[in-house]
Amino acid sequence: MEALELLGLGKTFGTQKAVDDLSLVVPQGSFFGLLGPNGAGKTTSLSMAVGLLRPDTGTAKIFGVDVWAEPVRAKALVGVLPDGLGMPERLTGREVLTYLGLLRGLPAGEVAARTTELLEVLELDDEDGKQVIGYSTGMRKKLGLAVALLHAPRLLVLDEPFEAVDPVSAATIRTILNRFIAGGGSVVMSSHVMALVEQLCDRVAVVADGKVVASGTVSEVQAGGSLEDAFVSLVGASTRGAEGLTWLSV
Numbered sequence: 039m040e041a042l043e044l045l046g047l048g049k050t051f052g053t054q055k056a057v058d059d060l061s062l063v064v065p066q067g068s069f070f071g072l073l074g075p076n077g078a079g080k081t082t083s084l085s086m087a088v089g090l091l092r093p094d095t096g097t098a099k100i101f102g103v104d105v106w107a108e109p110v111r112a113k114a115l116v117g118v119l120p121d122g123l124g125m126p127e128r129l130t131g132r133e134v135l136t137y138l139g140l141l142r143g144l145p146a147g148e149v150a151a152r153t154t155e156l157l158e159v160l161e162l163d164d165e166d167g168k169q170v171i172g173y174s175t176g177m178r179k180k181l182g183l184a185v186a187l188l189h190a191p192r193l194l195v196l197d198e199p200f201e202a203v204d205p206v207s208a209a210t211i212r213t214i215l216n217r218f219i220a221g222g223g224s225v226v227m228s229s230h231v232m233a234l235v236e237q238l239c240d241r242v243a244v245v246a247d248g249k250v251v252a253s254g255t256v257s258e259v260q261a262g263g264s265l266e267d268a269f270v271s272l273v274g275a276s277t278r279g280a281e282g283l284t285w286l287s288v
């Protein structure tokens with residue numbers, strides 16, 4: 039059984055084809071990296087994959103459960119860190135986790151214990167009295183990750199989980215994710231940080247113009263070079279801008 043299976047996903051915004059017949063498979067136990075230049079369609083694809091955005095075409099299945107046909111069953115299996123996560127701004131981190139934990143039907147005692155542990159591990163416990171509105175971008179990212187982990191899902195889908203996160207917190211998140219994989223979980227994450235993807239992921243897909251242009255194990259996609267070189271040659275190196283902006287020189 040695959041952790042995530044996307045088949046022929048497509049989405050058009052007005053005249054802009056954001057995702058075009060995109061298919062990919064994330065095997066169970068895999069740490070899967072989704073790469074691609076700005077505007078390639080990663081966020082749109084991940085949003086359709088987890089039931090946040092309805093596809094124009096195609097299907098998304100989480101452990102064989104169709105996300106759009108059986109959303110309640112599918113969503114119980116997945117923890118999501120969306121891009122630009124909207125949070126209840128006037129609640130504290132603890133209140134957000136408590137509220138969402140209870141909403142997901144977890145017993146109150148379990149919610150309280152997991153909330154305390156997550157806040158501690160992600161070093162958000164110092165901010166315990168602080169409302170989300172006062173959180174930094176990185177703190178919001180960490181709270182989003184705590185929300186994704188709270189119901190102990192079998193699959194994590196994370197949109198740029200390391201963006202704006204300081205190095206110490208990044209190391210903590212890496213440890214949590216590796217432990218999650220070792221415990222039988224599966225992870226899909228989008229990232230622009232090639233070194234991180236090389237270090238963490240066993241499989242990757244490169245998306246450009248809404249299509250998968252390469253996918254496989256990290257070494258297959260690297261093809262003997264670095265992931266960054268492979269990425270640049272796959273999506274097309276640009277020298278635009280190298281000659282212009284002469285007025286910036288003193």
Ligand SMILES: Nc1ncnc2c1ncn2[C@@H]1O[C@H](COP(=O)(O)OP(=O)(O)OP(=O)(O)O)[C@@H](O)[C@H]1O
Pocket residue numbers: 051054055056074075076077078079080081082083
């Ligand atoms: N709600 C929307 N309305 C109109 N166009 C959209 C919308 N969401 C995304 N797009 C367009 O779809 C394309 C894919 O965007 P998407 O956010 O999926 O890219 P991405 O790969 O996640 O980019 P980045 O790496 O910059 O986050 C872009 O051209 C974007 O402008």
